[in-house]
Amino acid sequence: MSQIGKELQPFKAQAYNSGNGEFIEITDEYLKGQWNIVCFYPADFSFVCPTELEDLQKQYATLKDLGVEVYSVSTDTHFVHKAWHDHSDAISTLEYIMIGDPSQTITRNFDVLDEEAGLAQRGTFIIDPDGVIQAAEINADGIGRDASTLVGKVKAAQYVRENPGEVCPANWEEGSETLKPSLDLVGKI
Template identity: 35%
Template sequence: MLTVGDKFPSFNLTAVPGGPEGLKGQFVQISDETDAGKWKVVFFWPKDFTFVCPTEIVAFGKLSKEFADRDAVVYGVSIDSEFVHLNWRLHHDDLKDLPIAMLADIKRELTEGTGVLARDAGVALRATFVVDPQGVIRHVSVNDLSVGRNPQEIIRILDGLQSDELCPCNWKKGDDFIKV
């Protein structure tokens, strides 16, 4: 699995765009060059039409403005196709207003390239990568398939990384930094 300090892999995936455009059935291509110069939060979920996944996706979506305020873009990725993503958005009330893109990694290239393919299940683990504007991974976390993650914690970590300071345990934006 890729880790902190590694270069995030190149990718070019078909996606259901976020917002109202995502419900029109017109897909977009999103690559590692899309949103160049921004921080990227790339999170993987196992499969569409499951139970834990929409809770996480909706939670990331609700924080999309907070991520944007930090010059970060959020991409959600699973091994499902763009057609499955679209169908899920159209038929799941909580996903209809989703403001973030859902990327289709049907060949599992990005999932395998990051090392987050659950070998036995053949799906992505619940992995989250925070990638700096130069394409370097600055944070990675992975949860078991049965346990959802906390997107608010990713905001906290992004704030710490962007501060370029020493941040103590449980540090939050506005708290004091460690002085050496």
Template identity: 35%
Template sequence: MSSTMVRQIMPTFTMDAYDAKTGHFKTVSSDDYKGKWTVICFYPADFTFVCPTEIAAMNAKYDEFQKLNTEILAVSVDSKYSHKRFVETEPLLKDLKLTIASDANQEVSRAFGVLVEEDGVALRGRFLFNPDGICVAQEVQADAVGRNVNEFLRQIQAWQHATKTGEVCPANWRPGKKTLPVNTEAEKMTGRVGDYITIEEILS
């Protein structure tokens, strides 16, 4: 597996998928996400335990992702037919709006560096791509612990702010909090970040 996708261009892909919003199968490709903020979110398998909680959490925040002009694509190695059955039978996935892609040949999981070769499944890998198709953030975890969708939304807000303004966002930053204007005051700030922001402000 590669060590990181960060700063790399989105791998090209084409996959069959189940569009839960319409209830139909379709084909998705990396070209569909050009020029958009995009989340590619891998999970190990349908009909497991932590996976539906993560998908449901992302779905519950779907409108917030849309307000941030951010597309979401969930991916596992299961078939599109498995995805359809999974959505239809798992109570947590009622009213799902997401599209779930089928990486049946495991090539996309491998390209993103999250394939567990000996098991033939993907790790919990979540990747954020900017409109230029460059990965700016990733989170990869093993099976037993689910990811935090609220923290991921915060990261998207921070990346979009930093991209728009040229400022950088300190630890724990969220909209309305203080940023670091390195784009205009880098020389003054060098070695003196504590003159601009306190640990109390960072943790508040």
């Protein structure tokens, strides 16, 4: 079932704030009022996951400049996130919040729980300031994600939100031409 257009479901979880080294509580309400990227991954102390989270960190400053906060989520606890952050060269670079979801509530809410394994799938979600999911990507376990693609998706989502009646075509870049769907365009694209 698609998550696009759905509002965040209620949740409350403990998280490790990699930026300041503190534990904090995160709720669905905490995410409202700003753009967010929520990146689910299977497990701490694993193989593909640290490469993805480190890659996401490389885009973090650019995303922050766009008004986007980033959260990673796995079914590990916030304590395990801190231990991983303290002992991994890749994860020690992270500055964003790592949410623990041992109850699997958030992972189920986003429909990315591998029930058999009890782990999150590789799901990435862009959420608007109203708490509505605007983009989603889910990859098989062995396929790592490229965080650089998120910047363009966020810019497009923000543009469409700020310019009702316009849409961004494939390969759209900020400043390039958009489309205004109408009867005049039917059969001409």
